[in-house]
Amino acid sequence: MTPHERELTTTDADGHPDADAAIVLGEDPPSARVPLDRRRIVDAALEHIEESGLATLTMRRLGARLDVEAMSLYRYVPGKEDLLDAIVEILIGDMHEDPEVLAAPECGWQDFLQRLAHGVRRVALAHPKSFPLVASRPPEAPWLRPPLRSLDWVETFLSGLCSDGFSDEAAVAGYRAFTSFLLGHLLLEVSSLGADIGPLDVLEDGDDEDPRLRDHPTVRRLRRGLGEDHAAAEFEEALEELLNRIAVIRVEL
Amino acid sequence: MTPHERELTTTDADGHPDADAAIVLGEDPPSARVPLDRRRIVDAALEHIEESGLATLTMRRLGARLDVEAMSLYRYVPGKEDLLDAIVEILIGDMHEDPEVLAAPECGWQDFLQRLAHGVRRVALAHPKSFPLVASRPPEAPWLRPPLRSLDWVETFLSGLCSDGFSDEAAVAGYRAFTSFLLGHLLLEVSSLGADIGPLDVLEDGDDEDPRLRDHPTVRRLRRGLGEDHAAAEFEEALEELLNRIAVIRVEL
DNA sequence: ACCTGAACACCGTTCAAGT
DNA sequence: ACCTGAACACCGTTCAAGT
Numbered sequence A, B: 001m002t003p004h005e006r007e008l009t010t011t012d013a014d015g016h017p018d019a020d021a022a023i024v025l026g027e028d029p030p031s032a033r034v035p036l037d038r039r040r041i042v043d044a045a046l047e048h049i050e051e052s053g054l055a056t057l058t059m060r061r062l063g064a065r066l067d068v069e070a071m072s073l074y075r076y077v078p079g080k081e082d083l084l085d086a087i088v089e090i091l092i093g094d095m096h097e098d099p100e101v102l103a104a105p106e107c108g109w110q111d112f113l114q115r116l117a118h119g120v121r122r123v124a125l126a127h128p129k130s131f132p133l134v135a136s137r138p139p140e141a142p143w144l145r146p147p148l149r150s151l152d153w154v155e156t157f158l159s160g161l162c163s164d165g166f167s168d169e170a171a172v173a174g175y176r177a178f179t180s181f182l183l184g185h186l187l188l189e190v191s192s193l194g195a196d197i198g199p200l201d202v203l204e205d206g207d208d209e210d211p212r213l214r215d216h217p218t219v220r221r222l223r224r225g226l227g228e229d230h231a232a233a234e235f236e237e238a239l240e241e242l243l244n245r246i247a248v249i250r251v252e253l
Numbered sequence C, D: 001a002c003c004t005g006a007a008c009a010c011c012g013t014t015c016a017a018g019t
Helices: A002-010 A019-024 A038-052 A059-065 A070-075 A080-097 A109-126 A132-136 A151-162 A168-194 A211-215 A217-221 A223-227 A231-252 B002-010 B019-024 B038-052 B059-065 B080-097 B109-126 B132-136 B151-162 B168-194 B211-215 B217-221 B223-227 B231-252
Strands: none
Touching: A038 A059, A038 A080, A059 A070, A080 A109, A080 A132, A080 A151, A109 A151, A109 A168, A109 A231, A132 A168, A132 B132, A132 B168, A151 A168, A151 B211, A151 B217, A168 A231, A168 B132, A168 B168, A168 B223, A168 B231, A211 A217, A211 B151, A217 A223, A217 B151, A223 B168, A231 B168, A231 B231, B038 B059, B038 B080, B080 B109, B080 B132, B080 B151, B109 B151, B109 B168, B109 B231, B132 B168, B151 B168, B168 B231, B211 B217, B217 B223
């Protein structure tokens, strides 16, 4: 694709170099490939993870994807660990840019938390294989419990609640309940998605039997229900319950 | 070191072989080191992770810890991935051996789930740096939603509920609610523990200011509360709420 | 200014060879 | 039977050198 574009822009069918024209028009330098750039690197890493998984992400492979040798990446990224951190920052940034999420809590804290939860869920579902990084990378502020990454996110959350009548203690308690809720639900949902469930693994309720089920009669009996995906509905329901619980915290603390 | 031991045990200072004496006493072969063994390898890996973190776990280092070259490990473990899976199995096994957890649900499903939850939490807290593997390793049964590892665990859970009046549908719904609850709470709790929080990171409420807090006034204001660890109490409280919710599921489904 | 070749230390893993 | 030496392919990372 990139070579294709390059061909089209550097010479036309008659062999005329038309690079000059492009420059005159103020476009990118003919096709001396766009110089590398930190954001482009992080995006490519994200793409790779979603396509092929975190385990195969390699500085060398990432370089190849960008038509560059691995060493070039180090001009823009201090190292692989920092690259993974940068991915997390992009994911969190996506959340913050979402206008749905960003909107101030004018319609009350319940609406605010609803939008926040759905915003995080959208990001998680859009990047199922990368999302677990958000939970596993060492946090920006380790003294913060729970140590979710991104002080920006925490600030948004706490100031949102405090602006709608939460006491300091209630806001902190709400923060804890909300984050563990999101983590549990989204990590599980995302891990079913990332599992690359082969069509043969669906375990039809036909007469054929998975040998592993011989010693697990209850799992076998309930296997149809266990295979169904009700993640969306369960998320809504559990979120509703959570908001009720936070409402109690709000008036009690 | 290894050659040193060998010298000391196979011959004494006068050149007498003393291996026979040891054998006569019925002890381990003098100290020709205990032959390797799959369980010993997995235990050593667990120890290494808790001491030094998953990132530094290496077949070569693991070999060194066992006074053996890395290649020897491959006689007992097919590869590094399988080793990580084996660690998860040990953790889950620990849970199942806990008599507190294992006891049949004779005192009702609420007591049963209480014991189960606390059993899982004990294991998580005992191995904070290894526990995240339970959530991140690809599951034994990918068609199972959520895909928690270990069919044994799922079987225990479901048959426990079904033996105390849960319909099939209610048991499945309860399973989903329970696992996402445990995952969220324990991963967050364990990640605060594993963070190796330096004493300087506690962020005293003294007058010194972390520069990162300049743009996060609410976090700064609430930092004392955010640093406190109420994980145990919050776990109990949230578990109580969860059991209430499951009670509703039980009668409704 | 931006990229690369060559190099270094360290991986996971295999296999023929040692004891 | 159990372990190791030597080797292979592949990592992350550095740095002097190329354009």
